[in-house]
Amino acid sequence: APGDAILLRAHEIVPADAVLTSDAGHIDYAFVTGEQDPVAVSRGTVIQAGGRVVGGTLTMTVARATAHSHL
Helix, strand or coil: CCCCEEEECCCCECCCCEEECCCEEEEECHHHHCCCCCEEEECCCEECCCCEEECCCEEEEECCCHHHCCC
16 A cells, blocks of 8 residues: 555565665566666665566555556
């Protein structure tokens, strides 16, 4: 639900559009866009549903319900 804090580990998929609350990380959008190179993201970046976490653990706050996400 919007406002929920979520913790995602490496290789997990972002379930809904969310705002990154970790300092920084990388997201692989290959499933969504076909782009093979991970994207660097920083605190406050909106992460689209369907992106896959690359590397370490990231924390986010859900921005929209899954049914209303960009995916």
